Amino acid sequence: MTDAAPRLASPADVRRALRGVDYLADDGIAGVVFLAERLGKPVLVEGPAGTGKTQLAKSVAEMTGSRLIRLQCYEGLDESKALYEWNYKKQLLRIQAQRVAEDGGAGSWSDVEEDIFSEPFLLTRPLLEAIRAEDPVVLLVDEVDRVEVETEALLLEVLSDYQVSIPELGTVAARQVPLVFLTSNNTRELSEALKRRCLFLHIDYPDLAREREIVSVRVPGIAEDLAEQVVRIVASIRSLELKKAPSVSETIDWARTLLLLGIRHVDAEAATGTLNVLLKYRSDIDKAAKELAAPGSR
Amino acid sequence: MPEGEDFPPGMLLPAGSSAGLLATLADFVGELRSAGIPVSLTENLDAIEALRHVPLGERDAVKYALAATLVKADSHWRVFETIFEVFFAYRGEQYRLGHEPGDEEGEELVDALLGVPRGDAGGGMEALSAEQLAELLLAALRDGDRAMLDALARVAVARYAGMEPGRPVGGTYYLYRTLRQLDPDALLARLLDEQAAVGGGDELDQRLVREEYERRLEALRKAVEAEIRRRLVADRGPEAVARSVRRPLPEDIEFMHASREELAALRKAIAPLTRKLAVRLARKRRRGRRGPLDFRATVRKSLSAGGVPVEPVFRPPHPSKPEIFVVADISGSVAAFARFTLQLVYSLSSQFSRVRAFAFIDGVDEVTDYLKGAEDMGAAIQRINAEADVIWVDGHSDYGHALEAFWDRFGAEVRARTTVLVLGDARNNYHASGAWVLAELSRRARSVYWLDPEPRSYWDTGDSILAQYAPHCDGVYECRNLAQLERFVEQLG
Numbered sequence: 037m038t039d040a041a042p043r044l045a046s047p048a049d050v051r052r053a054l055r056g057v058d059y060l061a062d063d064g065i066a067g068v069v070f071l072a073e074r075l076g077k078p079v080l081v082e083g084p085a086g087t088g089k090t091q092l093a094k095s096v097a098e099m100t101g102s103r104l105i106r107l108q109c110y111e112g113l114d115e116s117k118a119l120y121e122w123n124y125k126k127q128l129l130r131i132q133a134q135r136v137a138e139d140g141g142a143g144s145w146s147d148v149e150e151d152i153f154s155e156p157f158l159l160t161r162p163l164l165e166a167i168r169a170e171d172p173v174v175l176l177v178d179e180v181d182r183v184e185v186e187t188e189a190l191l192l193e194v195l196s197d198y199q200v201s202i203p204e205l206g207t208v209a210a211r212q213v214p215l216v217f218l219t220s221n222n223t224r225e226l227s228e229a230l231k232r233r234c235l236f237l238h239i240d241y242p243d244l245a246r247e248r249e250i251v252s253v254r255v256p257g258i259a260e261d262l263a264e265q266v267v268r269i270v271a272s273i274r275s276l277e278l279k280k281a282p283s284v285s286e287t288i289d290w291a292r293t294l295l296l297l298g299i300r301h302v303d304a305e306a307a308t309g310t311l312n313v314l315l316k317y318r319s320d321i322d323k324a325a326k327e328l329a330a331p332g333s334r
Numbered sequence: 335m336p337e338g339e340d341f342p343p344g345m346l347l348p349a350g351s352s353a354g355l356l357a358t359l360a361d362f363v364g365e366l367r368s369a370g371i372p373v374s375l376t377e378n379l380d381a382i383e384a385l386r387h388v389p390l391g392e393r394d395a396v397k398y399a400l401a402a403t404l405v406k407a408d409s410h411w412r413v414f415e416t417i418f419e420v421f422f423a424y425r426g427e428q429y430r431l432g433h434e435p436g437d438e439e440g441e442e443l444v445d446a447l448l449g450v451p452r453g454d455a456g457g458g459m460e461a462l463s464a465e466q467l468a469e470l471l472l473a474a475l476r477d478g479d480r481a482m483l484d485a486l487a488r489v490a491v492a493r494y495a496g497m498e499p500g501r502p503v504g505g506t507y508y509l510y511r512t513l514r515q516l517d518p519d520a521l522l523a524r525l526l527d528e529q530a531a532v533g534g535g536d537e538l539d540q541r542l543v544r545e546e547y548e549r550r551l552e553a554l555r556k557a558v559e560a561e562i563r564r565r566l567v568a569d570r571g572p573e574a575v576a577r578s579v580r581r582p583l584p585e586d587i588e589f590m591h592a593s594r595e596e597l598a599a600l601r602k603a604i605a606p607l608t609r610k611l612a613v614r615l616a617r618k619r620r621r622g623r624r625g626p627l628d629f630r631a632t633v634r635k636s637l638s639a640g641g642v643p644v645e646p647v648f649r650p651p652h653p654s655k656p657e658i659f660v661v662a663d664i665s666g667s668v669a670a671f672a673r674f675t676l677q678l679v680y681s682l683s684s685q686f687s688r689v690r691a692f693a694f695i696d697g698v699d700e701v702t703d704y705l706k707g708a709e710d711m712g713a714a715i716q717r718i719n720a721e722a723d724v725i726w727v728d729g730h731s732d733y734g735h736a737l738e739a740f741w742d743r744f745g746a747e748v749r750a751r752t753t754v755l756v757l758g759d760a761r762n763n764y765h766a767s768g769a770w771v772l773a774e775l776s777r778r779a780r781s782v783y784w785l786d787p788e789p790r791s792y793w794d795t796g797d798s799i800l801a802q803y804a805p806h807c808d809g810v811y812e813c814r815n816l817a818q819l820e821r822f823v824e825q826l827g
Contacts, residue, residue: 047388047395067388067398074387075380082408111617124638184617222408222606223613231406232374238408244549268542275545277601304538328538 044070059088059095060242060249068237069096078195078216080180080231083239085221086283090178092239093217097174102215105169106176107162109183115190119200121159127152153204163194167210174215180230181220188227191218196233242284244271250284255291265302266291273314273324282314290314304329355390356382358572362421363404365576369417370583371410377403393422409584409603416579419563421572462489471516475525475550483550487557490516495562499569505579508562509555516558518551585817589671589787597670603816604674608681611823615685625649655687656753656780656826661740663758664715664724665695665731671787671813672757673715678823679755680705687751692744693718694736697726700744731761733799734768741771745778752779753826756807759788760800767799772806781808785822789814 044050050073051066061069069092072079081089097104107118130152160168166175177191194200198210218234220226242250247267252258258266266287274281282290290313299306308325315321359381363373380403388395397418405414462470467489474482491497494515495508525547529540566575582588584603587596631647639645660679662672676691683689693701699722704714718724726735748754754775776782784807786793786800793800804810813819 047392047398063394064398064401067395068402071384071387071399071402075383077380079402080406223609225610228372228374232376234406235380235402236406237402238411240408265542268546269538272541272545302538303536307538328541 044073046070053099054095057095057098058253059091059099060246060253061092062242062246065092065237065239068235072215072235075235076213078218078234079237080226080234081217081219081237081239082222084241084281084283086285087239087241088284089219089239090176093174093176093219096215096217097176100172100174100215102172102174103169104174104176105162105166105214106178109177109179109181109187111182111184113183113187115187117161118163118187118190119161119194120164120202121161122153123157123159127157130157155205158202158205163191164200164208166214166216167194167198167200168208169214170211172212172214174217177216177218179221180218181222181224181226185227188230192227192229192233195230241274241281244268247271247284247287251288251291254288255295258291258295259300262294262300262302263291266294269302269307269328270314272328276323276327278315278320278323279317280315280320286314355385358421359385361573362400362417365417365421365573366404366414369413369580370586371405371413373404377406380404396422412599413581413583416581417576419560420567420576420579467493468516471554472521472524475521475547475554476528478546478550480553483554484557487554488561491558491561491565495565497562497565497569505559505562505566505575508566509559512558512562513555516554518555522547522551582815585820586815588814589674590667590814592670600674600816604677605681607816607820608678611678611820612682612685614824615682655685657688657690657749657751658686658826659690659692659744659748659752659754659779661692661694661698661754661756663695663731663733663736664693664718665729667761668757668759668787669715671785674816675755675757675785675813675819676705676715678819682823692740693722693724694733694740695724695726695729696732696735697724698736698739698743699723730763731758732765733758733760733762733803734766737768737771741774745771745774748775748778750778750780754779754782756782756784756803757787758784759786759798760784760793760803761796761798764797767802769802769806772803776806776808782806783808783822783826784810785813785819786810787813 044053047063047067047070050070051061051063054061054066054069068079071077081092083089093106094104096102131148134148162175166173180188180191183191195216198213199207201207218230241247244267247270248263251263251266252260255263270282270287270290290310293310293313294302294306297306297310307328311321311324315324363378363381366373381400384399384403385396388399390396397415400418401411401414405411467486470482471486471490473479474486491508491512494512496511497508526544529543563575563579566578582596584599587600589600592600625648628647628649632643632645635645635647636643658679660676662676664672672693679686679689680691690700690702691705692698699718701718701722704718704722726732726739756772772782784800784803788798790812792798800810811818811822813822
């Protein structure tokens with residue numbers, strides 16, 4: 037294992053570096069990324085949809101100049117899709133080619149066996165790829181809550197020892213500890229064992245100042261006070277009890293929409309007219325429209 | 335947690351930190367565990383390891399390092415934060431109670447922020463008057479000056495909280511005393527009046543301004559709270575304070591005794607919970623049993639193995655979804671429980687073939703339509719109380735009459751696929767029990783369950799007659815909190 041990557045000295049450094057790649061982290065996010073790098077531990081990222089969980093992994097990869105390897109989880113994901121698989125068709129072809137060449141098959145079976153269970157016939161899947169990588173990599177295991185508990189156990193082995201055993205080839209140990217991010221939408225309680233091995237990071241909706249910064253960075257050309265107004269209205273909408281609160285990406289979309297429409301100052305009318313960018317349920321839109329038109333008292 | 339002494343501090347922590355930190359950490363983890371947050375030994379060691387890397391001088395960095403290693407669920411965050419504030423509070427001589435005059439420190443800070451040179455004639459005499467303090471506070475709120483707010487909060491606590499050393503009261507008492515003097519509502523009203531006098535802006539702008547002020551007032555409240563906590567810790571030590579501010583985790587909050595704040599926490603906790611349950615129920619059904627052989631798919635798959643059907647393919651099983659009848663007592667004492675259970679069952683309605691809800695107090699009425707598409711369960715329940723025919727005589731729970739009325743009006747619709755849930759504490763105000771209805775129901779329905787929000791030890795005390803109903807139910811469950819409710823609903827699917 038080598039530690040070639042330049043080390044970041046403090047959480048503040050991480051924050052600055054992430055800013056350099058247009059990811060605005062808060063203290064919590066920067067702190068956890070810093071620790072993950074220092075402790076060599078995977079990070080379990082949880083939070084509402086659209087708060088930049090996946091983006092965090094991408095940005096960290098960009099920041100450290102690493103390759104991003106992504107494992108998208110889904111129900112039914114198994115070893116052959118996550119770890120490795122023997123290239124069955126290629127093996128068949130190989131056996132057949134040997135038969136044709138030697139006409140009758142003089143080579144011993146063990147030669148063939150050794151041959152067809154070797155690297156050229158191995159299909160590496162994301163987990164194995166991340167472990168075998170020579171260059172620095174960031175492994176993103178996206179939506180880990182979608183896999184079954186059994187598959188989680190597979191992840192555990194990889195994440196705790198950073199090694200994979202392939203019966204025909206032996207154990208492949210990581211040449212370096214990759215940075216690992218697991219994201220979860222919390223549709224299922226993850227196993228205690230997995231949580232124990234990870235650093236936990238909950239990314240919530242950003243506070244006003246941070247969201248305003250995000251909007252300014254992501255929507256070039258937006259005026260300061262429009263950005264301010266946008267995030268305040270979004271915060272106001274999030275405080276309502278809705279089916280689906282607007283995410284950060286929807287805030288950005290909304291800011292873009294307003295900019296395109298040439299709206300300088302959002303009044304109640306402009307807000308209700310463009311609410312469908314922020315909210316995706318009819319009932320939510322109705323409720324928010326009604327609330328925004330009232331001066332509000334609680 | 336091994337004792338602090340087991341770790342030579344120099345080995346685990348950067349030079350300069352003492353074994354004191356390890357000892358504090360051990361107590362801290364102990365308190366987390368007593369509050370119900372599971373912290374394993376490995377996590378504890380991770381936390382120590384993490385502390386080696388973060389700058390110990392930065393409180394926030396330490397906080398996030400501990401949170402990342404020790405707290406593995408979002409719902410535990412608030413509890414963690416409170417305990418952290420207590421154990422890693424700023425400490426120093428100036429917080430010690432009885433240190434006279436208590437508010438000098440804060441006033442120096444205020445003066446520094448105002449740019450007033452500190453008078454050399456000793457601080458005590460030129461202390462701020464109450465009016466000045468209020469004006470400064472108003473200005474700080476108007477400008478959103480955080481540093482000033484914090485400083486003023488310290489002055490206010492020193493002056494108004496009237497904290498006495500060694501007095502074993504909780505922080506909320508002092509918080510109340512301080513806030514009564516500051517009067518946040520009046521401050522808000524004044525700020526809004528000023529805003530109105532300036533004029534301009536439509537309703538939306540007014541709303542945003544109002545919310546901004548509310549946020550700042552909330553910040554003030556938090557600052558006051560933090561200051562009180564700091565002083566309490568300096569006086570009584572972290573363990574004692576942590577015990578007095580200990581709050582239950584959202585999943586452990588009791589429905590029947592939840593405060594307003596706790597109810598809000600419950601409301602927040604229930605949305606992710608239903609999502610989780612829905613996925614779990616769907617998955618359980620799908621994985622339960624394999625369906626019949628899918629011949630076409632099997633043949634197709636066999637082609638890659640040279641025509642040998644190595645891997646047979648099965649059709650997904652046909653799930654049979656239960657039909658749910660919820661019969662809920664919505665009288666005052668158990669209303670909160672009924673509300674959350676109905677909400678839970680309703681947001682899971684896609685997992686059941688049909689959900690119908692019936693509410694009763696001493697009369698009974700079907701309320702399915704009120705709840706259908708209701709965004710706000712609280713409002714729906716209020717409408718039910720006002721409009722549905724749930725009261726027969728006096729509005730005190732009468733299970734006997736309610737059950738008999740239910741049997742007369744809806745009994746015929748209970749079928750073999752129906753699961754009946756009765757929600758209530760079975761406190762019948764000494765009326766007839768009407769238990770025969772349950773016997774009839776359990777004969778017709780697939781199953782009948784009774785959920786009681788009271789602790790098991792209270793059952794069958796006073797006017798509770800659960801024992802008369804229990805023999806006719808397939809199960810009687812204690813559902814005092816979300817955790818228990820979740821467990822029950824999961825086995826229902």
